[in-house]
Amino acid sequence: MSQLALDTQVSDIVTALPQSADLFRNLRIDFCCGGKVALKEAAEKRGLDPKEVLTSLKEMEQKREMRESIHPSSFGNKTLIAYIQEKYHADLREELPLLAPYIMKVARVHGGKYPYLLRVQEIFKTLRTELLDHTDDEDRNVFPLIQKFMENPTPALKEKLKPHVFELEEEHDNAGKLLKELRDITGDFTLPEDACGTFQIVYKRLEQLEKDTFDHVHLENNVLFDRVRAAI
Structure with missing residues (x-):
């Protein structure tokens, strides 16, 4: 702007x-x-x-x-991992706690008239927990293992890494299902005519969370994990 x-x-x-x-x-x-x-x-x-x-x-x-101007698919493995951590993991740790009080307020104030907002709050709580646990596991365990394997792809590291990749992709699928439900019950984030400013902020930021999460998952599933699978 x-x-x-x-x-x-x-x-x-x-x-x-x-x-x-x-x-x-x-x-x-x-x-x-x-x-x-x-x-x-x-x-x-x-x-x-x-x-x-x-x-x-x-x-x-x-x-x-x-x-938004950076295109990371051409990055080397170490740079790509650092980019994912900086752009997506750090942003989630910052955004999810900041967004929570807005969602709580909208559900409390408008949930009587729009009951689906209570489900929006439930989905967000689940997403918040799962995404933060997921990124923490990647940062502490999986990403260091990927870097070690890509630098020295031994059979032992290969067997240790394979189940992690499968598990992470399964968790990505679960997050995608929650985001799909969020979009469905909000009618593609369509605001009611009487939506206040806080209501509008919640929808805008949830839609941005959806976009960022899909971009995040794409980089991991279709770029980083594809490289791992090719080496395996």
């Missing part, structure tokens, strides 16, 4: 850069009901330096754009 400026409305910033909601939330800047004000005015009301807030937002935007 190259139009980021002091006169950009807070609500427009969150629409284009959903993760900015975390910054506004920490700064106690209202991006929901009171979001139709310029960033400069919103920051000054909180006694903040508008330029400093804008700088933080631009850094967030640049970080996202830089990551």
Whole structure:
């Protein structure tokens, strides 16, 4: 969003850069009901330096754009693993805890009118646990084993690694099924007409989580694990 400026409305910033909601939330800047004000005015009301807030937002935007511009399928094994860990694993550890309170609030406030939001909350809790356990296992155990095997593909390492790859792909399938259910019950993340700002943020960030997870799984299943299978 190259139009980021002091006169950009807070609500427009969150629409284009959903993760900015975390910054506004920490700064106690209202991006929901009171979001139709310029960033400069919103920051000054909180006694903040508008330029400093804008700088933080631009850094967030640049970080996202830089990551999206990289094409990792041509990376070597060590670089590819580091890329997966930095872009996807680190992002999940940051995003999932930050997204949780928004989902909890929307389910609590709107779950009576839209009961499927309670199931959205359940799916998210399951996804959060499974994805964090999955990435932790990869970082601690599987990825170091892959690097060791690719550098020295001995029969012993081959037998040790094979079940891990199968198990990880099975876990990827399970995450895919949960994401499919999430998309189905939300009608392709279609917001009801009375959706508030927090409701909108939840859908935008869940859809981004879906995209990032599919990209993440593709790189592991169809690039990294394919290389392992070729060596096996």
